[in-house]
Amino acid sequence: xxxxxxxxxxxxxxxxxxxxxxxxxxxxxxxxxxxxxxxxxxxxxxxxxxxxxxxxxxxxxxxxxxxxxxxxxxxxxxxxxxxxxxxxxxxxxxxxxxxxxxxxxxxxxxxxxxxxxxxxxxxxxxxxxxxxxxxxxxxxxxxxxxxxxxxxxxxxxxxxxxxxxxxxxxxxxxxxxxxxxxxxxxxxxxxxxxxxxxxxxxxxxxxxxxxxxxxxxxxxxxxxxxxxxxxxxxxxxxxxxxxxx
RNA sequence: GCUAGCUUUUCGGACAGCU
Numbered sequence: 001x002x003x004x005x006x007x008x009x010x011x012x013x014x015x016x017x018x019x020x021x022x023x024x025x026x027x028x029x030x031x032x033x034x035x036x037x038x039x040x041x042x043x044x045x046x047x048x049x050x051x052x053x054x055x056x057x058x059x060x061x062x063x064x065x066x067x068x069x070x071x072x073x074x075x076x077x078x079x080x081x082x083x084x085x086x087x088x089x090x091x092x093x094x095x096x097x098x099x100x101x102x103x104x105x106x107x108x109x110x111x112x113x114x115x116x117x118x119x120x121x122x123x124x125x126x127x128x129x130x131x132x133x134x135x136x137x138x139x140x141x142x143x144x145x146x147x148x149x150x151x152x153x154x155x156x157x158x159x160x161x162x163x164x165x166x167x168x169x170x171x172x173x174x175x176x177x178x179x180x181x182x183x184x185x186x187x188x189x190x191x192x193x194x195x196x197x198x199x200x201x202x203x204x205x206x207x208x209x210x211x212x213x214x215x216x217x218x219x220x221x222x223x224x225x226x227x228x229x230x231x232x233x234x235x236x237x238x239x240x241x242x243x244x245x
Numbered sequence: 246g247c248u249a250g251c252u253u254u255u256c257g258g259a260c261a262g263c264u
Contacts (some may be wrong), residue, residue, distance in 0.1 A: 006252045015257080041253045048257080076254040083257090093260055110255045153258095177256055184259060212259050221259050 020045035047080030055080035082115035117150025154187020
């Protein structure tokens with residue numbers, strides 16, 4: 001059963017709903033009883049491939065089978081709707097989650113904040129972020145990264161930078177993705193010096209750029225005509241075994 | 246506080262070009 005569950009979750013990761021369904025059917029035919037983990041993984045399979053209705057139906061299947069949906073179930077379902085931007089559905093899952101006795105956790109909040117960010121509803125995203133503090137959740141690296149990313153993309157660079165500084169105040173370490181998001185935000189806003197400073201700060205923190213981070217900073221250097229530095233970085237990149245694209 | 250681990254859920258991340 002663990003083998004099947006593992007197979008199903010790798011289908012979720014690769015976004016192939018059909019394969020996931022097949023494994024699930026195989027499993028039942030072999031007389032292997034799906035457990036809650038299997039169902040949760042299937043919800044994730046559907047969620048990640050945009051099939052929110054199918055994911056929703058599994059909640060009933062879980063109950064019919066006599067299983068009790070857990071926080072993972074609700075978070076996965078929430079993700080399925082959030083991904084498709086269905087705010088009302090997300091709210092209703094959240095209510096169900098609450099009435100089943102589960103508090104919104106970090107993942108619940110992050111999923112919702114991400115959804116609002118993608119929809120450009122930044123006020124709602126920020127509201128949830130504030131709500132986290134009062135409801136006993138601590139914003140984590142994902143929370144901050146999602147906010148910096150969506151604010152930066154939307155051109156609210158000052159707000160993004162503000163969130164970034166709140167991150168250090170909260171003593172949450174920025175990740176490669178957080179830095180990349182902020183650098184992109186600055187680049188998009190045309191604030192090339194700030195972008196470069198942020199990159200240098202990242203290096204000082206001891207974070208190794210990946211090929212994406214390199215592309216971002218190389219773009220910045222190109223725009224500010226710092227060709228020598230760009231070439232130098234490019235060499236570093238090759239030395240580290242990354243391919244410039 | 247540090248370190249390590251974890252079968253399932255949250256960062257489909259960038260840049261460029263075109264419209």
